[in-house]
Amino acid sequence: MQIREVQNIFLRIRSNKIFELFVISVIIFSALLVGAKTYKLPDPFNQITFFLDWFITGFFLVEISIRFLAETKKRNFFKDFWNIFDTTIVLISLIPIENSEAAVIARLVRVFRVLRMVSFIPELRILLTSLIKALPQLGYVMLLMFIIFYIYAAVGSTLFYNINPELWGDIAISLLTLFRVMTFEDWTDVMYETMEYYPLSWIFYISFIFFTAFAFLNMVIGIVVNVMEQEHAKVLKAEREANHEPTIKDLDAKLTAVQTQLEQILQQQGKS
Known part of the structure; x- marks a missing residue:
């Protein structure tokens, strides 16, 4: 399979409306997960939220990779502010939450993941x-x-x-x-x-x-x-x-050009 064909596959995935809706759903679920972590949850639920958080982070990493690989010219990907914003959020989200001095920063970045919805909705x-x-x-x-x-x-x-x-x-x-x-x-x-x-x-x-x-x-x-x-x-x-x-x-320009041509034709017919 040629590189061009692989790129077309990624392009079709990126342009697929179902894929976009699924990404938006994951973003919303990520925001709800951050809100759930503000409550005191039993240990089993803490383990579940921990694994869900890493699943969401992994999904976002795959999603941003698909968008990057679908770009014909890779330089153009980073010319878009929203692509830079999304990539930064995803990369910082890879910082481990537990047992790390940067845990507070990582948690704050996970809150801002909901802003990624702006890059998917043109009206926003x-x-x-x-x-x-x-x-x-x-x-x-x-x-x-x-x-x-x-x-x-x-x-x-x-x-x-x-x-x-x-x-x-x-x-x-x-x-x-x-x-x-x-x-x-x-x-x-x-x-x-x-x-x-x-x-x-x-x-x-x-x-x-x-x-x-x-x-x-x-x-x-x-x-x-x-x-x-x-x-x-x-x-x-x-x-x-x-x-x-x-x-x-x-x-308007085309109509003006047509009118000019008609006038020229009529003038020529009148002379003849």
């Missing part, structure tokens, strides 16, 4: 990529939010310090109190306490909630959705190019 990849690409724009939103937080914390610490120093003692504590208000964690208790001394202090809280919980949240959602639409458009474009499907621009 688009979502994560969009979040990462939206970070620069979100950074400016976070900066503006911090400015609003800081102004309100300074005002709250100045006005409400004598009412409750535990909540408004200094600007750092005031920031924590405002975060509590923004997350709606018993914020009405804080408001009613200050309203006993300043009846109009509700304006302070309502305006703060409007700027942070509503306005900024919608801004963040808008930025993420916009980036997701751009990423989705890029994916569709790449799929069309891979399938050699013409885009609207290509069709």
